[in-house]
Amino acid sequence: MNDHTLRSFLQSGDPAENVEDRRLEALQASLMQQIALTEQEPSSSRPVFLPRRFLVLSRGFAFGVLLCGAGVLAGRLVALPLMAQKVVQVEEPAPTVLALASPWGEWIGE
Amino acid sequence: MHNFESLGDPALMALIALGDKTSFALLSRRHMKTMVCVAQRILGNAAEADEVVQESFLRLWINAAKWDPDGPGTVKTWLGRVVTNLCLDRCRARRTIPLDDAGDIIDPAQDVRDRLGDEDRQRVVRQLLDKLPDNQRIAVVLSYFEDQSGKEIAETMGVSVGAVESLLVRARRTLREAVRTYGFVWGEDL
Numbered sequence: 001m002n003d004h005t006l007r008s009f010l011q012s013g014d015p016a017e018n019v020e021d022r023r024l025e026a027l028q029a030s031l032m033q034q035i036a037l038t039e040q041e042p043s044s045s046r047p048v049f050l051p052r053r054f055l056v057l058s059r060g061f062a063f064g065v066l067l068c069g070a071g072v073l074a075g076r077l078v079a080l081p082l083m084a085q086k087v088v089q090v091e092e093p094a095p096t097v098l099a100l101a102s103p104w105g106e107w108i109g110e
Numbered sequence: 111m112h113n114f115e116s117l118g119d120p121a122l123m124a125l126i127a128l129g130d131k132t133s134f135a136l137l138s139r140r141h142m143k144t145m146v147c148v149a150q151r152i153l154g155n156a157a158e159a160d161e162v163v164q165e166s167f168l169r170l171w172i173n174a175a176k177w178d179p180d181g182p183g184t185v186k187t188w189l190g191r192v193v194t195n196l197c198l199d200r201c202r203a204r205r206t207i208p209l210d211d212a213g214d215i216i217d218p219a220q221d222v223r224d225r226l227g228d229e230d231r232q233r234v235v236r237q238l239l240d241k242l243p244d245n246q247r248i249a250v251v252l253s254y255f256e257d258q259s260g261k262e263i264a265e266t267m268g269v270s271v272g273a274v275e276s277l278l279v280r281a282r283r284t285l286r287e288a289v290r291t292y293g294f295v296w297g298e299d300l
Contacts, residue, residue: 007254013235016147024142031167
């Protein structure tokens with residue numbers, strides 16, 4: 001049996017030979033109904049995605065804040081025992097001094 | 111009023127991506143019959159074929175914006191790929207067929223051309239196609255019934271042209287053996 005014969009043999013008994021137009025029309029109508037249904041879905045149920053750049057920036061910012069907090073805490077932990085043993089004398093400056101030492105000191109002083 | 115009928119598939123896809131239902135209706139009508147026939151030949155079941163085609167067109171509606179007109183393949187091959195993949199999923203899911211759905215086995219004693227009516231002939235071809243592994247059946251359906259080239263089949267199935275040729279060679283061998291086993295006589299070549 002050559003290829004041409006096999007082809008004509010298979011095509012003579014095509015399992016999809018009798019696909020009716022009526023069936024296709026029904027399928028089309030059902031499909032259009034489903035499309036309409038997908039459009040009627042409430043927008044609140046759809047997930048809202050933030051831009052990727054925004055997510056990366058906000059994560060970076062949060063990481064930076066955490067790092068600063070951790071640095072202050074570590075500094076305190078190291079300084080406290082040294083202060084207790086009088087190895088170092090740290091005098092807490094008065095708030096006004098702190099304010100004057102800041103870049104806005106001159107402006108505040110006025 | 112635009113004449114949508116004259117628009118090609120890529121232009122319709124662009125309009126569908128914007129949510130145009132008229133374009134979708136036109137595109138789906140354009141390819142519906144081909145996809146139904148492909149699915150029915152692979153699955154051998156009209157109801158399942160309809161479900162697969164419906165699911166495929168819904169995916170087209172949802173993912174129209176992602177379709178790249180400059181990419182490999184056409185809308186038809188993309189759609190064909192979705193249909194064949196969904197058919198493959200169904201074939202894998204129904205490895206065991208209930209005996210009632212399997213149909214009667216044709217008596218292989220007589221000449222197939224003389225004896226068989228249209229329905230019986232369809233059943234014989236169905237049984238022959240069912241003897242093939244899923245990938246070979248899809249290649250045979252696209253080649254022998256849809257007259258697609260090796261390149262088109264490769265694009266639809268997502269494999270190389272060489273792999274398609276290999277699938278078709280093995281399928282032909284299996285089909286010839288099956289035809290001999292059945293004792294069917296078809297022409298003088300057997």
